[in-house]
Amino acid sequence: MANVRERKAIAAKMSLMKAIGKILKEKSYSKLSINLVSEESGVDKAFIYRHYESFEGLLKSYIEKQxxxxxxxxxxxxxxxxxxxxxxxxxxxxxxxxxxxxxxxxxxxxxxxxxxxxxxxxxxxxxxxxxxxxxxxxxxxxxxxxxxxxxxxxxxxxxxxxxxxxxxxxxxxxxxxxKKQDVDEFLKTLAWMVDLLFDKLEADQKLEQMAVKAHKKGLSVEDVADITGLSNSKVRALVHSF
Incomplete structure (x- = not known):
């Protein structure tokens, strides 16, 4: 169980993170400074240097959490x-x-x-x-x-x-x-686009498997290419790879 000093340090770190977030939301990143963060959080600058080595170290810790x-x-x-x-x-x-x-x-x-x-x-x-x-x-x-x-x-x-x-x-x-309905529509469409991408990949893979099987059953490279729509060179490459 954390002792009193450790609990205070944890509370101070949480205050610092909340202060940075509040400044970002209300004033933008350009206003971030060690003085403003210290003032907003109520945490002394000495604590920041002791636990994060520098203001940059504090910001890096914040960013990694966000x-x-x-x-x-x-x-x-x-x-x-x-x-x-x-x-x-x-x-x-x-x-x-x-x-x-x-x-x-x-x-x-x-x-x-x-x-x-x-x-x-x-x-x-x-x-x-x-x-x-x-x-x-x-x-x-x-x-x-x-x-x-x-x-x-x-x-x-x-x-x-x-x-x-x-x-x-x-x-x-x-x-x-x-608006939620527009966000939902975006996510639905995004999933559809991913499906479209992988559907094409899987369809082409199945077509190539069919081409190999057809050639194994005696069809010529030219006939397989004519039936599947694949080029002669593609069919040759497929049958030679199996």
Whole structure:
């Protein structure tokens, strides 16, 4: 059980985190300073230096507690991806909801985009390092199309960030992302797009299997190509690979 000193330290750290969040929500990242955080939290600056070494150390601790990626990546990367379709649906949905429901993290994203000093870049690099095992598992899924699944994910992920950050400005393509029904429609469509992507992959794989079986039953390469719509060179490559 924590003693009195430990409990006070925990309470002070919680006050600091709440103060940073309040400043971000009410004043923006540009107003963050050790003096303002200390004043807002009621925690002496000496405590900050003693427990976090610097104001930057305090901010890094705050960001790590708010960053959707950093909060989940370590756990996610421990599990091999068996079903890429389900994995991508879950990852994108959880990312959307995680960012959408955290006003503080939204402010951090704005901070990250405008951070000329490069402090938040350290956290961005850490995200990329933690995500690398996931990227490596996804890279080859669509290699037959010469398409990197990571690029597709980057495209959707960036769209999620922008639409959430833009929601207080105006509607976007007539959708109001402050309304539950429009958010639900977005998530439904996102899942449909993932299905569309993987449906094509699975359909093409089945077609290729049919081509190989047809050739094994005696059909010529030319006949198989004519029936399946695959090119002669593709059929030859398939039958030679089995």
């Amino acid at each position: 960053d959707h990626w950093l909060m989940n990546l370590e756990e996610v990367t421990k599990i091999p991806i068996v079903n890429h379709r389900k994995f991508m649906k879950d990852l994108l949905t959880n990312q959307f909801l995680g960012v959408y429901e955290s006003e503080e993290f939204q402010q951090f994203l704005v901070w990250e985009l405008g951070d000329k000093a490069g402090f938040t870049a350290k956290v961005s690099v850490e995200r990329e390092i933690l995500a690398k095992p996931i990227f490596e598992q996804c890279r080859s899924v669509f290699q037959d199309y010469r398409i990197d699944l990571n690029v597709i994910y980057a495209w959707w992920s960036a769209g999620i960030y922008f639409l959430i950050l833009h929601k207080e400005v105006s509607t976007f393509c007539e959708y109001d992302f402050t």
